[in-house]
Amino acid sequence: MAAINGHSNGHANGSAHRPSVVIVGAGIGGTASAARLAQAGFDVTxxxxxxxxxGRCSLFTDPSGQHRFDQGPSLLLIRRLFDEAFADLGTSFEQEGIELVKCALNYRIVFPDKEVVELSSDLTRMKTEVERxxxxxxFEGFLKFLQEGHAHHELSMVHVLHRxxxxxxxxxxxxLIVNLRKLHPFVSIYSRATKYFKTDRLRRAFTFAAMYLGMSPFDALGAYNLLQYTEHCEGILYPIGGFGRVPAAMQSIAERAGAKFRFNTPVRRVIVENGKATGVETESGETVNADVVLVNADLVWSMAHxxxxxxxxxxxxxxxxxxxSISFYWSMKRKVPELDSHTIFLAEEYRESFDSIFRDHKIPHEPSFYVNVPSRHDPSAAPADKDSIIVLVPVGHISAALPSSSDWDKVVEETRNKVLHEIENRLGLTDFRDQIAHEIINTPITWGDKFNLHRGSILGLSHDFFNVLSFRPxxxxxxxxxAYFVGASAHPGTGVPIVLAGARLATTQILMDRGMRVPERWNVSESEAATHRTVRDAMGGVSILMLLAALILAVAVYLRQ
Structure with a gap:
């Protein structure tokens, strides 16, 4: 069995020993952590x-090499967390050669009756649309909705994403307890929307984005309307060249600081000796020793495997x-101008379709789905006279309610036909399906196999109240x-900007646990740093159940005020 010592015998500042870390997984959390730790003085592999x-935030092309697709994320939100990540590393989007473009229209939402609601960051345009x-x-209700979303955004930054x-x-x-009620953690996004919008149509238009969390708008916490705030007040951005430019930039920053990336190297296990992680063993039997192990692979899968x-x-x-999800990636023979950058097709049975996915873990009879045309805002995504189209159909995760792998061809065919019918019927297209030159498909089975995702879940653990804050891994x-974790199922949660915030938290914790200095440009405040300090010893004989009871009592008393 081969063994590699991850330690280096030298350090730029002259120290005799440079601590080492092995990071399992080169997703956005792994690459950002690699860049941070390499700059902070670690030997990173x-x-x-x-x-x-x-990982899921990656790019690929069809066999012709002319049509490019984003595997997963296709819009950039909460830019503040991206800017923070790059600034902490002494750089920026501009310095890394990444050009961001703002989509002129956030979404076109097409309803079953062919009516369309258009959402944008242009308030003049939104005034006309909302009042229609x-x-x-x-419009007054819309502004109050945004005001609440702004409050959720700012409170989350202070009390969740940087703690x-x-x-x-x-x-x-x-x-946190004082501000908890302001985050509306015990009501859903949909219930908050009903407070500000009287029509069912706009309630749906301003809540479907819960799908970005992999949740139903009838279950997602009210605080998550901060997404609608960022979309309407900051706009939807896209990196020219594809979303995969972001983790690629993080890889480049990490490599400039000395980090080493090894691809096609699956890990079999984390080596634990005397209660401490000492490295990993790869599938080939190689041992990679390290002082610290940071896992960016799916957390639930990692704990089990x-x-x-x-x-x-x-x-x-x-x-x-x-x-x-069942995701279709279509190389088109021509442009399809009827589709904008981001088009949402909502089911007539709105709640029932979400219940089918999130309660029954099935494929809905009538799906709501998202269509992205990256070539609409990024000409490099397809030939000049053609389009690249991505269709994401949310479906239940792998469970007894979903078919076995042998039945997926039939399921995909049925789902494709439903999607094509709705696109052609609602947009008045007669030959859309005939214009598909090539198709690539990801199913729950594909997601699970390609990225080791527990149950094929594309966004990790859910985000109900008892799966966030201290209740989240x-x-x-x-x-x-x-031994540490970074990624969608670890605190603070899922989504590219949130995982970037998680990389800051995880790497700060690693440095503080080892008594190392946190780089000054990370601007970690004393109160923020205090949240990283270990409390295992401080807990002493205090019962977890007693702490939980105290927390629930404190929240209940406050909510009744």
Missing amino acids: VLEKNDFVG WEGEKG NFTSLLSMLRPS LYKETSYSKRLEEKPVSCS KTRHPTVDN
Whole structure:
């Protein structure tokens, strides 16, 4: 068995020993963490199962090489967290050669009756659109909706996205409890929308984005209307060249600081000796030693496969997870001007379709789906006279309710026919399906196999109240020292900007646990740093159940005020 010592014998500042870290997975969380830790003085080795960087946030082309697709994310939101990540690393989008374009229209939402609602960051345009459905006082409700979303956005930045939650004690911070009610954690996005919009049409238009969390708008926490705030007040952005430019830039920054990336190198297990992670063993039998192991692979899958199975890992496997998808990637023979950059087709049975996905874990009889045409805002995505089209159809994650792998061809065919029928019928197209020159498909099975995603869930663990904050898996392994996590299922949660924030939290925690200096340009405040300090010893004999009871009591008392 081959062994590689991840330690380096030299360091730029002259120290005799440079600490080492092996990162499992080169997704956005892994690449951002690699760049941070390399700059902070670590010898960094990243091991990636696939032959590309970015994980779900990656790019690929069809066999012709002329049509390019984003594997997963296709719009850039909450730019503040991207700018923060690049600034912490001493660079920026501009310095890394990434050009961001703003989509002129956020979405065209096409309803079954062929009526269209257009959403944009142009307030003048939105005033006309909202009042068309809600009447002359409707715009006031829209502005109040945005005001609430703004409050959720700012409170989340301070109390969630820049704070680590190392135990239940972390939730007993007075500042969090005082502001918890303002985040509306016990009501849904849809219920918040009903407060500000009287028509069912606009309630649907302003809540479908819960799909970005892999959740139903009837279950997603009210705080997540911060997404609509960012879309309407900051706009939807897209990196020219594809979303995969972001993790590729992080890889480049990391490599400039000395990090090493090894692709086509799946990891079999994390090596644990005397309660400490000491490295990993690859599928080929090679041992890669390190002082720290940071796992960017799916957390639930990793706890069950990279570490010894425990009662905790079994409980994680039973936790609710986000949806999966059937995603179609179509190379078109011509342009399809009837489709904008982002077009949403909502089901007539809106709630029923979401219940089918998230309650019954099935493929809905009448799906709502999202169509992205990257070539509409990025000419490099397709030949000048053609389009590249991505269709994402949310479906239940892999479970007993979904068919076995042998039945997926039939399921995909039925789903494709439903999607094509709705596109042609609602947009008045007669030959759309005939214009598809080539098709690539990802199913829940594909997502699970390609990226080791638990149950094929494309966005990790769910985001109900008991799966966020201290209830979400921590950035530090619960029982193994020198072992950490970053990614969608770890705190603070899913989505590219949120995972970037998670990389900041995880790497700050690694540095502080080792008594290393956090780079000054990360601007980690003392109060933020305090949330990273270990509380295992401080808890002493305090019962977790007692802490949980105290938290629930404190929240209940506050909510009744």
